Amino acid sequence: MPIDTETPRSPGWWFNILAGQLHDRRVGREGRRRWSRTGVDSSRVRPGLLLLDDYRRGDPPLHQDVHGGWAEPFRRYVRMGRLNVADLLVAAPSNRMGIRDFRTAAADDELGDQDARTLMRANDLRLKARDVHEYMLGLGAGYTIVTPPDSTRDYSLITAESPLQCITAHDAATGETLAGLKVFRDDWDAADFAYLFLPGELWVARLDGPTSIKRRGPFVFSEKWAWDEDRFDDVPDNQVAMIRFQNRDGVGEFEHHLDTLDRINDKLFNEWWISKIQAFRQRAIMIPDEDTDDEPGATGDADGDEPNPLYDDDASDLAGIFTSAPDAMWRLPKDAKIWESTPVDTRPLIDSVKKDLEHLAAVTMNPLHTITPDAASGSAEGASLMREEHVYKIEDRRDRADGGWARTVAMAFRFQGDTARANVSQIETLWGPIERYSLQEKAGAASQLAQTLPSEAIWTDVLQYPPAEVVDRLRALRNRDLLYRTPQTQQTGRPAGGSGV
Numbered sequence: 001m002p003i004d005t006e007t008p009r010s011p012g013w014w015f016n017i018l019a020g021q022l023h024d025r026r027v028g029r030e031g032r033r034r035w036s037r038t039g040v041d042s043s044r045v046r047p048g049l050l051l052l053d054d055y056r057r058g059d060p061p062l063h064q065d066v067h068g069g070w071a072e073p074f075r076r077y078v079r080m081g082r083l084n085v086a087d088l089l090v091a092a093p094s095n096r097m098g099i100r101d102f103r104t105a106a107a108d109d110e111l112g113d114q115d116a117r118t119l120m121r122a123n124d125l126r127l128k129a130r131d132v133h134e135y136m137l138g139l140g141a142g143y144t145i146v147t148p149p150d151s152t153r154d155y156s157l158i159t160a161e162s163p164l165q166c167i168t169a170h171d172a173a174t175g176e177t178l179a180g181l182k183v184f185r186d187d188w189d190a191a192d193f194a195y196l197f198l199p200g201e202l203w204v205a206r207l208d209g210p211t212s213i214k215r216r217g218p219f220v221f222s223e224k225w226a227w228d229e230d231r232f233d234d235v236p237d238n239q240v241a242m243i244r245f246q247n248r249d250g251v252g253e254f255e256h257h258l259d260t261l262d263r264i265n266d267k268l269f270n271e272w273w274i275s276k277i278q279a280f281r282q283r284a285i286m287i288p289d290e291d292t293d294d295e296p297g298a299t300g301d302a303d304g305d306e307p308n309p310l311y312d313d314d315a316s317d318l319a320g321i322f323t324s325a326p327d328a329m330w331r332l333p334k335d336a337k338i339w340e341s342t343p344v345d346t347r348p349l350i351d352s353v354k355k356d357l358e359h360l361a362a363v364t365m366n367p368l369h370t371i372t373p374d375a376a377s378g379s380a381e382g383a384s385l386m387r388e389e390h391v392y393k394i395e396d397r398r399d400r401a402d403g404g405w406a407r408t409v410a411m412a413f414r415f416q417g418d419t420a421r422a423n424v425s426q427i428e429t430l431w432g433p434i435e436r437y438s439l440q441e442k443a444g445a446a447s448q449l450a451q452t453l454p455s456e457a458i459w460t461d462v463l464q465y466p467p468a469e470v471v472d473r474l475r476a477l478r479n480r481d482l483l484y485r486t487p488q489t490q491q492t493g494r495p496a497g498g499s500g501v
Contacts, residue, residue: 143180271350
């Protein structure tokens with residue numbers, strides 16, 4: 001079925017528009033204008049998501065300029081001089097954004113909804129949530145797609161999606177999602193597929209043959225795309241089944257710091273390369289001018305028959321004469337001296353890299369010891385201040401992701417027909433603790449609050465047990481412990497009404 005891309009707001013029109021935006025965002029053609037005193041500078045564009053993904057994977061571009069004849073062997077060494085700091089800037093907050101449970105309007109339990117917990121386990125949602133958060137923190141946005149139950153499963157399917165494949169369009173006034181698109185390559189079928197999500201509809205297009213997903217160049221819509229009518233589907237309740245999770249300003253944690261990352265890698269390479277080429281010191285033979293007179297033994301042997309390579313400009317076997325070996329003996333002319341190069345001190349370069357890492361930790365609100373482990377010996381007050389800023393940043397990122405998870409879980413319950421739990425305004429995400437405390441600190445706080453807080457509040461808020469652990473295990477253990485503490489149990493060794501063991 002051919003695709004009509006001309007009619008505004010038609011499925012084909014949405015497909016063409018969103019596919020072009022997705023391609024431009026991948027390769028870096030999406031312009032973000034910068035205001036200046038002279039007006040708008042439109043020459044500054046956002047780096048493409050493919051470039052950001054290369055940084056996150058530890059494969060940033062090699063910026064060193066090399067003479068053409070040495071390009072290939074030199075680049076192998078340049079790769080060794082790179083440090084993957086970008087992934088650390090993503091992992092540091094992502095590791096503290098673990099989801100534990102959800103509360104819904106239908107659950108009469110402060111420790112989470114059991115049905116929501118079942119949905120999470122069926123979808124392995126804790127792991128998928130980490131993927132969504134890493135996409136969001138690393139590339140500026142992450143996505144989830146919710147698929148209704150079918151004949152193979154009785155629960156809604158939730159998947160984590162990358163911004164390299166997905167994009168959404170939103171109403172400028174309300175922020176409501178108008179359409180969503182996912183484009184990917186299926187190598188098994190040797191075809192490209194495009195899933196277009198519209199309110200209440202799922203449209204699927206297919207392009208057989210070579211892929212249309214390019215890493216560079218302008219976007220050109222291929223007329224070979226065609227609708228796959230067998231894959232059309234309805235989405236319940238007129239929903240757009242793709243949800244976006246957007247980071248602050250829509251950019252990744254390290255996108256504004258690419259220059260700093262490049263500078264750190266350049267300094268690291270310089271330090272490493274200087275050490276590499278100085279592994280063997282340069283040596284030279286210094287001979288006074290008076291020893292170069294044309295006398296017997298100067299340009300030849302004692303009889304003047306054989307040339308002496310030390311004075312023969314055409315000689316090419318000096319390396320053979322001055323071979324470095326345990327049993328080698330060098331014969332030097334009178335008054336000759338051996339010169340040896342002095343190593344370059346790389347300590348200033350190493351210190352400079354550490355300073356850049358400290359500045360990077362400050363501007364990205366990460367504890368210094370996260371990026372430079374030897375900084376753990378710093379002052380306690382300074383470490384506390386940096387950790388405090390890091391906590392504030394994670395709270396901000398959690399707030400930005402909270403609405404997306406509420407909409408995702410609400411849509412999943414709506415697709416399952418559970419309207420009582422589908423009220424998005426009543427869904428609350430239960431996050432894991434941002435900071436982990438030692439067992440000694442937990443025990444001390446728990447003993448002080450034992451007479452003030454309920455036991456289950458102490459378990460979750462002080463001892464930091466997950467809600468599922470409290471519901472599934474600790475409650476039963478506490479009840480059994482109380483049962484065995486009754487007077488009759490202590491006298492007979494078995495619970496009242498029981499036969500014992």
